[in-house]
Amino acid sequence: MMNLTNTLSKNWSMLFIRGLIATVLGVITWFAPEASLNILLLFFAGYFLFDGLLRTWVAWSSKQHNPYWRWLLIGGVLSFIAGAVTLFAPNVTAILLLYYVAAWAITIGAVEILVAIKLRAEITGEWFLIITGVISVVFGLYLVFNPSAGIHTLLWLVATYAVVFGTLIMGFSLKLKKLATHVN
Template sequence: MNSDLAGPTLSAFAARWRFLVVRGVAALLFGFLAIFAPRASLLALVILWGAYALVDGVFNVILAIRGARTGMNRGWLLFQGLVSVAAGVITFLWPGITALALLTVIAVWAVLTGVAEIAFAIRLRHVIRGEWLLAASGVVSIVFGVLLAAFPGAGALALAWMIGVYAVVFGALLVGFGFRIHRWGEGTAASGGTPSHA
């Protein structure tokens, strides 16, 4: 077990499980919008994604900063947050760049986010069961990013569906992980603060 994730450290992360759930719900909403309104212009869809990335990144940065106060190792979380904020800012500062360039930004964001999530899940694997949900969301992000980079010229409808399905799967995994770590926190509190794999 990694000592920097044991006891009060991971408990501090578990106490902020709502951040994960909110991120997941935001991704779900964005995904459903992309799936059920796929005929919106690709540029509009990507700008909507930029808003999501910005909010997602801010949530991660806040969580990382709050975790720092408890001594929690938050490097990957901060990295993921900063990448998301940067991607969102790029989307809004250069709205006139081509849709292809914006799709490239999304692809790079997805891969970097996936790597960060897998790295964080690996750190959690000896502390809590259910970390596979976070790892799975990382794998989904990487696969999505690679597919987006490989087929940037796909039709707008196909891209909307691809982005939407990714967001729904990613969001569902995050919500699941958020509730899982919440249950871990409750179990730890009930057992007097002793870390558990429950």
């Protein structure tokens, strides 16, 4: 029978890599926040523009046999508009990104707390995941209720969050690695 502990412990290295990447990105953002923001916004703009062009092309080329081609076209136009706004009004995108990050952090935090509660019946030391979840929810709520803090503050907070989150996930993965060696 496969339980959650076995599944996670067999994949402990993926969790470790996830934590390491978060930590590295956090440290880079601490030392180069303006560059991190510009790169992130350019990435979003490029993705939105490419997505818009691709959707528009697919819609246009399939309009003869696809009754939903108009929906594809609307999606393409909206993606293209999002890309243009990101390029020409990056402050708007930065604020929207703030709310996106907030929603992501709250959702991920809630999921991690629920998984930790489930793990509580199977292992001890699930507090790494509970703390990670609580920090995620608190971070997300802080962003929602303090949007005027500014995008640079957000970058500093995201960097700090990434380092703390990454470190805790790496700690949790090492606990899972110990469990994996005892199971095998």
